[in-house]
Amino acid sequence: MSIQGQVDHLAAGDGQAPTVGVEEEHFLVHPGSRAVESAGPRVVARATPVLGDLVSGEYTQCQIEVKTPPCSDGAQLRAELARLRAGAAAAAREEGLRLCASGTPVLRSGGPSDIGANPRYQKALGQYRSALEDFEVCALHVHVRVDDRELAVLAANHVRPWLPLLVAMSANSPYCDGRDTGYESWRSMVRGQFPCWGPPPYAGSLEHYRRLATAMQDVDAMPDAAYAYWDLRPHARFPTLEVRAMDVPVDVDDSAALALLVRALVATAVDRARRGDPGPEPCSELLRAAYWRAARDGWPGDGVCALTGEIVPSSVQAERLVEDVRPALEAYGDLETVEDFLRRLAKHGTGAQRQRAAAERRTERQGAPELEEGAPDGDGGVTRGIVDDLVVRTEAGTGPGAPDRERLLRAEVRG
Template sequence: MEGRIPTVGVEEEYFLVHPGTRAVEAAAGAVVARASAVLGDLVSGEFTAYQVEGRTPPCSGSEDLRKRLTGVRAAVSAAAGEEGLRLCASGTPVIGGDGPPVVGDHPRYRAGVKQYRAMLDDFAICAFHAHVNLPDREAAVLVGNHLRPWLPLLVAMSANSPFHRGQDTGYASWRSVVRGRFPCLGPPPYAESLAHYEQLATAMEESEALLEAGIPFWDVRPNPRLPTLEIRSMDVPANVDDTVALAVLIRALVVTAAAQVERGDPGPRVCGELLRAAYWRAARDGWSGTGVDALTGRILPATVQAGRLVDHVRPALDMHGETEQVTAFLRRLATRGTGAQCQRASAESHGGFAGVVDDLIDRTRPGRGVTPE
C-alpha cells in the first residue's frame, strides 16, 4: 500500500430524541423511510428503534469525507425533524426512554436477543466505524494484529458516553463498558493467518459466544461484505470534524501497518488480558487520565500515547497531507476535551441532563463544525 492512498468511509450511529423530554424515541422506522428518499442505502436502522445509522461512500480525501458526512447528517437530521425529533450523537442515551429498548426488526437482532438474553436489555449504544480499503483479507487480518495495541487509545480519544439513562457512570466511555461484557465484542484475537482467524471465529460460533462466524463483531475485522478493514472501537463523536480527524488517523495507522505486513512483520503478540485491561482503563479515565500502553504494559498519560501514535504514522499522514488535521484534533482534545468532558462541562453549566442533550443536539447539527477552542 506504500505510495497509494486507500479510500476511507465512515458509519455513524445517532439517537433520536424528543426536543421536549430530551429522552430517546423509538421512531427509527419512520425517520429512515424519510431519509432514504435522499440517501438511499446510506441510511438504515440499528439494533434499537431509538437509533439511526448514516454512512458515507468511500472517499479519497478528508474534505470529500467531511462534505459527504455533513450531507448524511443533514438528510437524517431533516428526516428526524419532520417526525418532530432531533438527532443526538452520544455513545449512550443521556436520558432513557421508558422500559427496555425496542429492538429493531431484523432477524440477526432477534437472534441476538434469543442468544444473549438480559445482556441486551440496555444495549442502546452509538458507535463510529471507519472503513479503510484493503481488499486482501489475508493482509487485513495481519494488519489487525498491528492495530490491536492502539485500540484502547482510540477509545480514550473518542470517549463520548459518560451518562447513561439519567445517571453519571463515572466513566468516560460507558458504551465501551456495555460492550465489554460480551464475549464476542472488543479487541480481536491475535491471528497467525486468515485461516487461523476464521478458525477462531468458527470456534466462537460453536460456543454460542458469537452469532455467526462469517460476521464477527470484533473491533477490527475484514468487513464481511466490503473490501475494507473495519475499525469499530470508537464512540460516535458529536462534531463532524472530530469524526473526520479520527478517520484519517485510522487510515494512516492502517497504511503504516500494511507496509509492515508487506515487509513480513505479522504484528506484536500483545497479551489479551493486558489489552482488555487497557480498554477498561481507557473507558474509565478517557483522554484526561493515564492509561495502559498495551505494547509495553506501562501506565502512561493518554497525551503521551497519542504523541507516540502520531510519530508512528507521521509518514503516512505527511504523504496524504493530513498531519495538520490530526494535530489540530489533538489540540482540541487538549483545550476542549473529548465528548465525555464536553458532556460533563455542559451538565455543570446547564445544571442537568436536559442541557447536556440540548448541547449534543447543537453539536451534532450538520455544518456545526468544531467547538471553538
C-alpha cells in the same frame, strides 16, 4: 528505511491513498423529554429519498445509522459526513425529533429497547437475552480499503494494541439513563460484558482468524462467524479492514479526523505486514485492562500501554501514534487535520468532557436555552441541558443555518 521509502511502500499500487468510509450511529431524542424514542423506521423512511441507502436502521429503533461512500481524501470525507448528518437531522425534525450523537443515551425512555427487524439482531437477542434488552449504544465505525483479506488479518495484529487509545480519544458516553457513570466511555463497558465484543484475538493467518471466529460461533458466543463482532475485523462483504472501537463523536470534524488517523494506522500496518512483520502479540489480559482504563479515564488520563504494561497518559500515547504513522498522514495530506484534532482535544477535551462541561454550565446558570421546555426531572434540568448541548453540537457545521463550532466555543468560554 527513509521517510520517502516508507511513503513509497505505503502508496497503493496505483499511487493513491486507500479509500476510507465511515459509519456513524445516532440516537433519536424527543425535544420535550430529551429521552430516546423508538422512531428509527419512520426517520429512515423520511431520509431515504434524500440519502438513499446511505441511511439505515440500527440494532434498536431509537437509533439510525448514516454511512459515507468510500472517500479518497479528507475534504471529501468531511463533506459527506456533514451532508449525511444534515439529511438525517432534517428527517428527524420532520418527525418531531432531534438527532443526537452520544455513545449512550443520556436519558432513556424506560423499559426494554425496541429491537430492529434485521434477522441478525433477532438472533443475537435470542443468544444474549436480557443482556441485550437495554443495549443502546452508538459507535463510529471506520472502513479502510484493504483488497487482500489475508493481508487485512495480518495488519490487524499491528492495529489492535492501539485500540484502547482510540477508545480514549473518542470517549463520548459518560452519562447513561440519567446518571453520571464515572466513566468516560460507558459504551465500552456496556459492550465489554459480551464474549465477542472488544479486541480481537491475535491471528497468524486468515485461516487462523476464521477458525477462531467459527469456534466462538460453535459455542454460541458469537451469532455469526462471518460477521464477527470484534472491534477490529476484515469485513465480510467489503474489501476493508473495519475499526469499531470508538464512540460516535459529537463533533463532525472529530469523526473525520479520527477516521483519517485510523486510515494512516491501517495503511502503516498493511505496509509492515506486507514486508513480513508479524506484529506484536500483547498479553490479552493486559489489552483488556488497557481497554477498561481507557473507558474509565479517557483523555488525557493515564492509560495503559498494552505492549509494555506501563502507565502512559493517553495524550502521550497519541503523540507516539501520530509520530509512528506520520509518513502515511503526510503522504495522504491528512497531517494538519489530525494535528488540529489533537489541539482541539488538548483545549476542549473529548465529547465526554464536553458533556460534563454542559452539566456544569447548566448547574451554574439555570434557564439556559433549551430545545423545548417541559419534562420535569429530578436534577433541575441538568441532564436535559446535556442533551440540548449534544443536539446542537451534532448539527454544528453540517450546512447552511447549522450552528458553527466557533460560536459554540465562544459560549463555552462565557459559560
